Amino acid sequence: MQRTSLSLAAATAAATVLGAVAAVPGAQAAPQPPDATRPQPPSATRPLQPSAPPVTTTVAPGVTLTSMAFGRQDADDKWTVHVYLPVEPDGPLSSANTALGPRATADRVAAALRDKGFAPRVEEIRTPDFADRRAGTLGWTVRIGRYAAEAGASADLARVKAAGFAGGTRYTPQDGSDLRAPHKVHVMRVDLRSFGGSLDTAFGPTLKGTEKLTDLMAAAGATAGVNAQWFYNDAPGGLYVKDGRIIGSATQGRAGIRFSDGGRAFDVDTFRARVTLRAGGATAEIDGVNRIPGEVWNCGGVGGDLPTEKPQHDLKCTDDSELVRFTPEWGQPPSGAGAEAVLDASGRVIAVNASRGAAVPAGGSVIQATGASAAWLLAHLPAGTQTSVTEEVWDSRNSKVPLTAGTTILQVGPALVRDGRVSVNAVGDGILREGPDRTFTYNWTVRANPRSMIGVDDRGRLMIVVVDGRQAGYSEGLGIASAAQLMRQLGAREAMNLDGGGSSVMATASAGIVNRPSDSTGQRALGTVLLLRP
Structure with missing residues (x-):
């Protein structure tokens, strides 16, 4: 393993240069009104200042890991x-x-x-x-x-x-406002031309359930990994397209990453999805894929959801009438009142039940229905009916995304950097909670927390970054706006926030966990992870 370090003076100079790079696009003759359709210039926030020389380790050919220390404790820390x-x-x-x-x-x-x-x-x-x-x-x-x-x-x-x-x-x-406070930052850069491997997503034996990052890495023989999506009811939340198939429900209009060719094509964007079920002359929109019927975490559903159909992070919206599709990736579907149709691999209905809980056939699916949707299912999906399911995804330009075999989309968010400029759509991504109680916005968005992020830098290298937090005097963490500034400071051209808090963990096959997770029990079990496979 190769280990190198920069002098503190050199590190400070590098941070200053990166900060200048981040600031140049924001120069304007006069303030302009916000425009949610275009990236915004960074604010006047100073770049983080190094407090010790960074240490870089070669993890594998084309993969480096740099551990950096910024800021320090002072007399104002109380x-x-x-x-x-x-x-x-x-x-x-x-x-x-x-x-x-x-x-x-x-x-x-x-x-x-x-x-x-x-x-x-x-x-x-x-x-x-x-x-x-x-x-x-x-x-x-x-x-x-x-x-x-x-x-x-x-x-x-x-x-x-x-x-x-x-x-x-x-x-x-x-x-969340003290950038002079201590911050420990771990930056993995991956040149896929030299690495020769790929970026991929992974989960445990089923989507329903959680596994530790190091266990998933060992099972896949991965070189390195980081936590990915947030998870609810022990299952990942947000749009999840793997190998061109939708296996996780979209939060309509939230940010995500799309990559193909093992990560060599990489983009941060916002996404919407529609899953349509057809049976004879009848057509219905599927409310969700591989999630508990009636529970729409992060909101942003397709219709009838309360209290809102707009994205609201960490808020559970509800809908008492839904059609939810379960694929083999989920595992055993939930049981309960309603109705369901069991479909074989060709889409033919092989069983209809007046309650929910049947297993998914190999290569097939189960359509569960609750409330008024149960009556629709029983009326239109009798045994023997031939069905078809159409999956469509659109990006922020309303262009249809080709769901090819190598396409992966992982919706997390918010976006942090777009086209080389700091750009956080806080309202559109649901991280500004409306209403009289704004504790969530304060605690999750404004205050400092551990953060995990992914992006691509100006040289086309993948960037995987973890900032430790909630550890007084060691590393305090960052607010969302500061996390975006840091990613641009580190050279990101595109960047997105991943799940964070106690879920933030980075590991390599050679060193194990390289950051310091904030939970006292160590790394959490996770819904999905991002892996570098050799």
């Missing part, structure tokens, strides 16, 4: 008591559970705290510029004290709770 606010302005304080709220609500809670002898401060939380939403105020938080150690914040939090309030502790470098 623990604090974070007091929760009620959703309703006049709601009870002892059971409040939102991290931030309107200024009036924050002022009310702060006044109540002062009446109890505390010295609170009210702080404004702002979102940065996104491609489809200008920077602005997200809400207001209420905090008490600044402590050198978490124990001090925990002791005062106990006093706050005893006085009739709710809250938790926070480490201020993880607020």
